[in-house]
Amino acid sequence: MEQTVAATSDKPQDQQPSPYIKFVRPHLLGLAPYVGVEPPEELARKAGLPVERIVKLNANENPYGPSPKVARGLVAGSNYHIYPDPEQRVARQALAEYAGTDVGPEHIVVGAGSDELIDLLLRLFVGPGDMVVDCPPTFGYYAFAIGVAGGKVVEAPRDAEFNLDLEAFKEAVAAGAKLAFVASPNNPTGNVLYKDQVEKLLETGIIVVMDEAYYEFCGVTMVHLMPKHDNLVVLRSFSKWAGLAGLRLGYGCFPVWMAELIRKIKPPYSLNAAAQVALLESLADREHLKGTVRAIVAEQERLMAALKELPFLKVYPSQANFILCAVKDGEALSLVQSLEKKGIYLRYYDTPRLKDSFRISVGKPEDSETLLKALRDWGRVKGTL
Numbered sequence: 409m410e411q412t413v414a415a416t417s418d419k420p421q422d423q424q425p426s427p428y429i430k431f432v433r434p435h436l437l438g439l440a441p442y443v444g445v446e447p448p449e450e451l452a453r454k455a456g457l458p459v460e461r462i463v464k465l466n467a468n469e470n471p472y473g474p475s476p477k478v479a480r481g482l483v484a485g486s487n488y489h490i491y492p493d494p495e496q497r498v499a500r501q502a503l504a505e506y507a508g509t510d511v512g513p514e515h516i517v518v519g520a521g522s523d524e525l526i527d528l529l530l531r532l533f534v535g536p537g538d539m540v541v542d543c544p545p546t547f548g549y550y551a552f553a554i555g556v557a558g559g560k561v562v563e564a565p566r567d568a569e570f571n572l573d574l575e576a577f578k579e580a581v582a583a584g585a586k587l588a589f590v591a592s593p594n595n596p597t598g599n600v601l602y603k604d605q606v607e608k609l610l611e612t613g614i615i616v617v618m619d620e621a622y623y624e625f626c627g628v629t630m631v632h633l634m635p636k637h638d639n640l641v642v643l644r645s646f647s648k649w650a651g652l653a654g655l656r657l658g659y660g661c662f663p664v665w666m667a668e669l670i671r672k673i674k675p676p677y678s679l680n681a682a683a684q685v686a687l688l689e690s691l692a693d694r695e696h697l698k699g700t701v702r703a704i705v706a707e708q709e710r711l712m713a714a715l716k717e718l719p720f721l722k723v724y725p726s727q728a729n730f731i732l733c734a735v736k737d738g739e740a741l742s743l744v745q746s747l748e749k750k751g752i753y754l755r756y757y758d759t760p761r762l763k764d765s766f767r768i769s770v771g772k773p774e775d776s777e778t779l780l781k782a783l784r785d786w787g788r789v790k791g792t793l
């Protein structure tokens with residue numbers, strides 16, 4: 409799941425609060441919502457453009473979409489009236505073979521996106537007041553989901569280059585945290601964590617959740633460490649490399665003791681039959697998907713080089729299918745808004761650590777061209793080019 413825009417409320421403005429609101433758990437009432445990305449049709453409506461003109465570079469989606477075998481498999485499927493296997497046997501077997509030599513089906517749990525596995529981990533470990541390490545700037549869903557669970561976020565801020573700060577992490581652990589979420593590559597900064605660093609995190613003795621949603625774009629994984637460490641979880645997603653964001657498919661590789669508990673508490677049928685078809689067809693067609701991943705990585709490098717030519721941008725390195733940029737003269741918002749008028753949607757940030765920044769999801773070469781032209785036009789208007 410990705411967060412970009414503020415949702416418009418469907419609630420009438422003058423509606424009185426329900427008397428039953430008193431039964432809602434109080435910590436949820438004050439919680440800021442997680443706002444997901446809007447669909448292309450809505451973006452087109454806002455921009456006043458036909459949907460084909462929308463260049464959607466705001467949610468790290470895969471512009472090439474799923475394997476063509478997915479659509480064929482979905483049409484051929486026949487058991488949609490039967491509940492899917494609550495034990496996810498076929499999917500777990502296929503994923504174990506994909507995830508790596510040391511991973512077996514006993515380690516795996518599949519979810520409706522890796523978001524669901526994040527929620528299940530919190531359901532397993534975090535109750536009201538329990539502390540969880542978050543390493544900002546990072547994927548906003550962690551802090552939101554910790555809040556929903558009633559947990560308390562303990563921040564271990566990343567350093568100036570957005571690399572993980574081990575000392576800050578240790579301080580967060582010393583404050584009493586029991587669990588940490590660490591994305592690698594990190595969204596939105598693109599930094600990767602290597603084995604030596606991860607081993608140091610594991611030595612702190614808390615549960616370390618390595619979120620590898622973008623693994624296929626960089627090839628760096630910690631999954632082989634998992635069977636040797638009872639406190640390491642690796643999360644993966646089919647939303648990005650396999651182009652299946654719309655079908656909601658993620659999985660986790662857990663130590664056996666934890667996988668058993670996660671399976672025990674999960675909703676029984678969260679891997680739906682359509683997602684299972686998509687999973688199996690994607691894995692069977694992984695050579696095709698690896699080809700689209702290679703195209704995205706090549707395009708990322710080409711786009712990165714072109715962005716670096718623009719004097720008004722600071723471009724951060726990235727090992728994923730997105731690029732973080734800061735606008736040097738502090739006009740990121742007006743830049744992003746002017747692009748939106750042209751139907752080009754990026755992810756804008758204005759947090760203290762990501763001031764005047766935006767993240768570009770890598771699209772097809774023609775998407776990059778449209779974006780680069782609009783950026784150059786903006787630079788000319790501003791006199792910075």
Ligand SMILES: Cc1ncc(COP(=O)(O)O)c(C=O)c1O
Pocket residue numbers: 409410467468520521522523524547591594595619621644645646647653657658
């Ligand atoms: C770091 C990270 N983890 C997890 C997710 C969620 O992925 P999914 O679509 O599998 O729920 C995202 C989505 O943007 C992400 O950036």
